[in-house]
Amino acid sequence: MKNIVVQKFGGTSVRNLECMRQVLQNVRRPLGAGSKVIVVLSAMAGETNRLLALAKEWSSCPDAAELDSLVSTGEQISVALFAIMAKDEGINCRSVLGFQVPIVSNDSYGKARIGSIDSEKLIGMLEDHDVLVVAGFQGVDEHGRITTLGRGGSDTSAVAVAAALKAEVCEIYTDVPGVFTTDPNMCAEAKKLDRISYDEMLEMASMGAKVLQIRSVEFAKKYNVVVHVRSTFSDEPGTIVTQEDANMETVQVSGVAYDKDQAQVTLVGVLDEPGVCASVFTPIAEKKILVDMIVQNPSKEGRTDITFTVGRADLDATLRLMEALKPEIGFKALLSDKSVSKVSVIGVGMRNHSGVAAQAFRAMRDENINILMISTSEIKLSCLIEDKYTELAVRTLHQTFVGQEQVG
Amino acid sequence: MKNIVVQKFGGTSVRNLECMRQVLQNVRRPLGAGSKVIVVLSAMAGETNRLLALAKEWSSCPDAAELDSLVSTGEQISVALFAIMAKDEGINCRSVLGFQVPIVSNDSYGKARIGSIDSEKLIGMLEDHDVLVVAGFQGVDEHGRITTLGRGGSDTSAVAVAAALKAEVCEIYTDVPGVFTTDPNMCAEAKKLDRISYDEMLEMASMGAKVLQIRSVEFAKKYNVVVHVRSTFSDEPGTIVTQEDANMETVQVSGVAYDKDQAQVTLVGVLDEPGVCASVFTPIAEKKILVDMIVQNPSKEGRTDITFTVGRADLDATLRLMEALKPEIGFKALLSDKSVSKVSVIGVGMRNHSGVAAQAFRAMRDENINILMISTSEIKLSCLIEDKYTELAVRTLHQTFVGQEQVG
Numbered sequence: 001m002k003n004i005v006v007q008k009f010g011g012t013s014v015r016n017l018e019c020m021r022q023v024l025q026n027v028r029r030p031l032g033a034g035s036k037v038i039v040v041l042s043a044m045a046g047e048t049n050r051l052l053a054l055a056k057e058w059s060s061c062p063d064a065a066e067l068d069s070l071v072s073t074g075e076q077i078s079v080a081l082f083a084i085m086a087k088d089e090g091i092n093c094r095s096v097l098g099f100q101v102p103i104v105s106n107d108s109y110g111k112a113r114i115g116s117i118d119s120e121k122l123i124g125m126l127e128d129h130d131v132l133v134v135a136g137f138q139g140v141d142e143h144g145r146i147t148t149l150g151r152g153g154s155d156t157s158a159v160a161v162a163a164a165l166k167a168e169v170c171e172i173y174t175d176v177p178g179v180f181t182t183d184p185n186m187c188a189e190a191k192k193l194d195r196i197s198y199d200e201m202l203e204m205a206s207m208g209a210k211v212l213q214i215r216s217v218e219f220a221k222k223y224n225v226v227v228h229v230r231s232t233f234s235d236e237p238g239t240i241v242t243q244e245d246a247n248m249e250t251v252q253v254s255g256v257a258y259d260k261d262q263a264q265v266t267l268v269g270v271l272d273e274p275g276v277c278a279s280v281f282t283p284i285a286e287k288k289i290l291v292d293m294i295v296q297n298p299s300k301e302g303r304t305d306i307t308f309t310v311g312r313a314d315l316d317a318t319l320r321l322m323e324a325l326k327p328e329i330g331f332k333a334l335l336s337d338k339s340v341s342k343v344s345v346i347g348v349g350m351r352n353h354s355g356v357a358a359q360a361f362r363a364m365r366d367e368n369i370n371i372l373m374i375s376t377s378e379i380k381l382s383c384l385i386e387d388k389y390t391e392l393a394v395r396t397l398h399q400t401f402v403g404q405e406q407v408g
Numbered sequence: 409m410k411n412i413v414v415q416k417f418g419g420t421s422v423r424n425l426e427c428m429r430q431v432l433q434n435v436r437r438p439l440g441a442g443s444k445v446i447v448v449l450s451a452m453a454g455e456t457n458r459l460l461a462l463a464k465e466w467s468s469c470p471d472a473a474e475l476d477s478l479v480s481t482g483e484q485i486s487v488a489l490f491a492i493m494a495k496d497e498g499i500n501c502r503s504v505l506g507f508q509v510p511i512v513s514n515d516s517y518g519k520a521r522i523g524s525i526d527s528e529k530l531i532g533m534l535e536d537h538d539v540l541v542v543a544g545f546q547g548v549d550e551h552g553r554i555t556t557l558g559r560g561g562s563d564t565s566a567v568a569v570a571a572a573l574k575a576e577v578c579e580i581y582t583d584v585p586g587v588f589t590t591d592p593n594m595c596a597e598a599k600k601l602d603r604i605s606y607d608e609m610l611e612m613a614s615m616g617a618k619v620l621q622i623r624s625v626e627f628a629k630k631y632n633v634v635v636h637v638r639s640t641f642s643d644e645p646g647t648i649v650t651q652e653d654a655n656m657e658t659v660q661v662s663g664v665a666y667d668k669d670q671a672q673v674t675l676v677g678v679l680d681e682p683g684v685c686a687s688v689f690t691p692i693a694e695k696k697i698l699v700d701m702i703v704q705n706p707s708k709e710g711r712t713d714i715t716f717t718v719g720r721a722d723l724d725a726t727l728r729l730m731e732a733l734k735p736e737i738g739f740k741a742l743l744s745d746k747s748v749s750k751v752s753v754i755g756v757g758m759r760n761h762s763g764v765a766a767q768a769f770r771a772m773r774d775e776n777i778n779i780l781m782i783s784t785s786e787i788k789l790s791c792l793i794e795d796k797y798t799e800l801a802v803r804t805l806h807q808t809f810v811g812q813e814q815v816g
Contacts, residue, residue, distance in 0.1 A: 017466055051485070058425055058489050059496040066495070066503055070488035073481035077459070080478035081466050087474070088467040095474055099507055100552050144508050 004126070004167040005030040006038045008136065008158035011045035013173055013232045014078045020085050022232060026173060027086070027131060029235070035168070036126045040136045040158040041082055043074025064109035068138075068148045072098070075135035075154070083133045093131035096122075098138035098146065103157065105139035105147045112139055112147035114156065114219075117164035134161060152213030159216045163223035170220070171228045174211050178229050178238030179204065181402045182256040187395045191402065193254060194237075197244035200254045201227075203346040203380045217241065244348050252356060253347035253401035258394050260341040262292065262384065263315040264372065266307040267322065269332030272299040279329050280306060283321045289314040292342070293375045293384060303332075307373060309384060312338055340372060343393045344382040345401055356401075357381050363400040369393050412534070412575040413438040414446045416544065416566035419453035421581055421640045422486045428493050430640060434581060435494070435539060437643070443576065444534045448544045448566040449490055451482025472517035476546075476556045480506070483543035483562070491541045501539035504530075506546035506554065511565065513547035513555045520547055520555035522564065522627075525572035542569060560621030567624045571631035578628070579636045582619050586637050586646030587612065589810045590664040595803045599810065601662060602645075605652035608662045609635075611754040611788045625649065652756050660764060661755035661809035666802050668749040670700065670792065671723040672780065674715040675730065677740030680707040687737050688714060691729045697722040701750070701783045701792060711740075715781060717792060720746055748780060751801045752790040753809055764809070765789050771808040777801050 007030075009023050023039070030037050042048075051071045055062040062070075079095035086093045101121055105112035125132055136154025139147045149156050155172060162170035177192050179201065184190040196204070198221035205214040211229050220227045220241060230238030270276055277296070284291055294308045310318050315336060322334050350356050357374075360381055364371060369392065373384035385393055415438075417431050431447070438445050450456075459479045463470040470478075487503035494501045509529055513520035533540055544562025547555045557564050563580060570578035585600050587609065592598040604612070606629035613622040619637050628635045628649065638646030678684055685704070692699055702716040718726050723744060730742050758764050765782075768789055772779060777800065781792035793801055 020466075054485075054489065055492055058428075058492045061496070062492040063495045066488045066491045069503055069505070070485060070492070073484050076481050076484070077462075077478060080474045081462065083474045084463055084466045084470040084478070087471045088469070095477055097477070097554075146505075 003030075003035040004038065004162075004165050005035045006040065006158050006162040006165070006167045006170040007173060008040040008154055008171065009042065009173045009232060010154065011042045011047070012175060014041050014043075014082065015045040017081075017085065019232075020082050023082070023173075024086055024089060024091070026171075026232060027091070031091075031130060037131045038122075038126075038134055038161055038165070038167070039082070039131060040134045040154055040161060041075060041078045042136050042154040043071075044078050047074040047077065065107075065145055068109045068112075069146045072135070072138040072146045072148055075137050079133045079135045086131065086133070091131050092129050093133055094125070094129050095133045095135070096125065097135050099140045099144060101134075103139040103160070105141060105149065107141035107143075107145065107147065109145075109147055111150040112141070114139055114149065114160045117160055119164040122161070122165060150215075152216075155213040155216035156219055159219045159223075159225050159227065162225045163219065167225070169226045169228050171230060172212060172216075173230060173232040175232065176211060177231045177234060177236060179211055179241070179255075181254065182394055182398045183258070186258070186391050187256075187398045189395075189398060189402070193239045195240045195242060195245075196254055197348050198241060199244065199379055200346050200348055201241045203344065203377070204255055204257050212241070251347060252349040253345045254349075255346050256343065256394055256398045256402065257346060258341060258343045258390055260387065260390060261311050261313075262309045262340050262342050263312045263318075264307060264309050264335075264337045264340045264384065265315070265318055265322065266305060266335040267329070267331040267333075268305050268335060269303045270306055271330045272302055272304040276329055277306070279325060280322075281308075283325065284310075284318060287314075287317060287321065289318055293373050293382065295373050295375075309340070309342070309373070339387040340384050341387045341390045342382050342384050343390065343397060344380055345397050346380045347401075348379050350379050350381070359400060360397060363396050364393060367392055367396050369396075411438075411443040412446065412570075412573050413443045414448065414566050414570040414573070414575045414578040415581060416448040416562055416579065417450065417581045417640060418562065419450040419455070420583060422449050422451075422490065423453040425489075425493065428490050431490070431581075432494055432497060432499070434579075434640060435499070439499075439538060445539045446530075446534075446542055446569055446573070446575070447490070447539060448542045448562055448569060449483060449486045450544050450562040451479075452486050455482040455485070473515075473553055476517045476520075477554045480543070480546040480554045480556055483545050487541045487543045494539065494541070499539050500537050501541055502533070502537050503541045503543070504533065505543050507548045507552060509542075511547040511568070513549060513557065515549035515551075515553070515555065517553075517555055519558040520549070522547055522557065522568045525568055527572040530569070530573060558623075560624075563621040563624035564627055567627045567631075567633050567635065570633045571627065575633070577634045577636050579638060580620060580624075581638060581640040583640065584619060585639045585642060585644060587619055587649070587663075589662065590802055590806045591666070594666075594799050595664075595806050597803075597806060597810070601647045603648045603650060604662055605756050606649060607652065607787055608754050608756055609649045611752065611785075612663055612665050620649070658757065659755060660757040660761045661753045662757075663754050664751065664802055664806045664810065665754060666749060666751045666798055668795065668798060669719050669721075670717045670748050670750050671720045671726075672715060672717050672745040672748045672792065673723070673726055673730065674713060674743040675737070675739040675741075676713050676743060677711045678714055679738050680710055680712040684737055685714070687733060688730075689716075691733065692718070692726060695722075695725060695729065697726055701781050701790065703781050703783075717748070717750070717781070747795040748792050749795045749798045750790050750792050751798065751805060752788055753805050754788050755809075756787050758787055758789070767808060768805060771804050772801060775800055775804050777804075
């Protein structure tokens with residue numbers, strides 16, 4: 001078998017015939033170099049939302065399994081149309097749906113996780129065709145019911161297929177040239193990264209650098225799939241997401257990310273007893289609300305303050321849960337703030353370079369940006385700040401750590 | 409296992425939420441009587457045409473297999489939406505796609521024929537659910553690629569499922585109350601038939617009584633499935649299509665049908681040699697053009713005239729084929745006429761009642777309708793006439809044979 005290249009294109013790249021022709025240009029590149037190509041496509045832009053809206057009209061709480069069968073038609077349509085166009089252009093190809101591989105997932109409809117992919121079946125199809133056009137976002141459970149992998153799941157489909165076939169590379173096409181050191185809309189000095197490690201990409205992705213779905217990066221890391229994030233509209237190489245190498249650590253910070261979807265909740269004067277944190281966070285978890293940063297102050301006179309952040313859309317529900325807990329945990333006041341955001345500096349090099357935190361705090365102080373909360377990981381430092389300072393903080397941190405130097 | 413009732417609803421019956429609710433009323437009838445129900449649905453009205461138009465935009469000659477995968481999404485959407493609505497209304501149901509049964513067909517994409525249905529799988533699903541919502545029109549070939557059964561194929565899906573499950577009845581819901589003795593739009597005296605035999609229905613269906621797809625009637629006859637053609641919008645019984653019984657033969661003629669899609673071709677002065685008919689009709693068959701009536705006059709001086717009819721859309725292609733044959737078969741002139749139509753009287757009782765033909769000819773003569781061609785079968789007499797007399801001929805024949813008498 002020849003080399004296999006997996007390419008994934010999102011909804012805007014397949015939104016009409018003209019865009020699909022542009023996609024085909026990208027497919028011809030590895031094809032011309034003698035590779036077999038697996039093209040993973042999303043639904044045409046807007047189609048998934050159209051189907052979801054239809055389901056909402058039919059029921060305020062549509063059955064999850066039926067919803068998956070419904071929305072999976074979006075990808076079924078785009079792969080059929082693409083194959084129709086590509087065959088017309090003389091490409092030896094066919095479309096492949098999730099059940100036809102099969103791409104087997106668990107039965108968590110709407111957010112299913114891939115369990116196995118029949119790579120022999122795909123290899124067999126590749127023997128008869130130069131290009132397979134695989135429907136992203138969809139799988140089947142063990143009973144043959146259609147599942148979907150959650151928003152952005154086509155990235156995961158592509159990486160999973162690349163892993164199953166031990167593909168040379170999994171190219172993820174987007175409307176930007178690659179992964180940047182920070183948001184170019186916020187900071188003119190933002191630079192495209194040539195390489196980034198899986199762990200750094202995970203931190204960047206979870207911070208709102210929306211070029212890659214976070215689960216697909218986890219998958220790529222687990223199976224060591226080389227991911228190439230690049231532009232649909234250019235032949236220029238983009239950013240390679242791969243295993244960390246020694247070279248990467250010479251750069252302290254690879255990027256600066258931010259997340260404006262933050263709301264802060266503080267429980268003032270909570271009785272500091274064993275199990276109080278469990279009492280606070282268990283009901284939140286049960287409502288599937290994601291808590292990001294958590295800080296607990298040292299106890300004073302048997303009472304403590306607990307502060308944490310949630311997504312803004314979850315703030316009201318969180319406050320209701322806390323009010324309901326008041327009799328149990330006996331806090332004195334419940335405070336909240338929606339006008340906060342989080343800025344983060346990320347880099348595998350941080351492990352071996354002390355002083356990144358101190359340098360970041362000094363840079364923020366010099367701009368009079370007050371830090372509300374801090375959280376750290378091995379390769380990341382995050383600060384919660386007032387929302388209105390977000391852009392200033394990003395530019396300042398980017399200037400401090402990435403500056404004008406050459407990266408990559 | 410309880411009684412099983414199969415119900416099929418077409419595109420206009422599922423075109424929006426309100427119509428689907430109306431469909432659910434019809435499902436509740438057998439459900440309330442203790443039966444399990446299999447609901448076979450078409451795509452929402454207009455959806456199949458929308459998808460076909462999209463494919464045509466993508467390619468002037470879209471790949472047949474991809475086209476089937478594309479258009480099958482229409483039924484996938486309607487069954488998912490119906491199941492979402494029905495579950496919301498408390499019905500224990502699920503949608504079922506062709507590949508999930510599977511409904512296995514050959515690989516004649518676009519006009520596939522059902523080979524087998526896994527009835528055990530369906531029975532298993534019926535043990536867990538009161539209602540299965542099955543996507544009509546679609547199957548899979550032995551390699552798991554999606555096929556479609558051709559226009560109106562949902563009727564065939566319904567009858568095939570009813571046959572596989574030995575269902576009590578296969579109800580085909582339409583926007584008319586049943587099968588009529590003739591077109592009510594053309595003849596005010598048209599009456600709804602309570603019963604009609606498979607063979608009569610086949611003749612009626614092929615004549616343009618478009619309530620039932622002809623292949624579904626052949627299927628019903630082969631597997632002895634009782635078909636009930638009835639209205640979506642009424643509880644009144646419609647027409648039962650079933651095996652012929654002795655009672656039926658007391659009525660000479662069950663109905664009068666017509667077909668305006670007729671064009672006449674005459675080869676004048678063909679050399680009357682062995683094999684000349686084969687030479688004429690083989691190239692026509694190779695182009696998949698359907699020839700309906702054929703008449704050959706007695707030979708005079710070694711030459712004869714051959715007259716036949718084809719669909720009007722095929723006339724130009726047919727004439728080109730005949731011109732190309734001229735050197736081989738040496739006719740003197742090639743005539744054609746698009747302004748012709750066919751009227752037919754149909755009834756199993758004709759077998760045992762002589763004189764139907766003579767009576768029909770007299771009735772037509774009395775109205776000065778010239779008969780251009782005649783063809784007969786055991787249960788049918790068809791006359792080709794000038795197009796402009798169609799309505800008059802239908803009313804005259806209906807008055808002659810059906811009249812005001814009670815039928816059924």
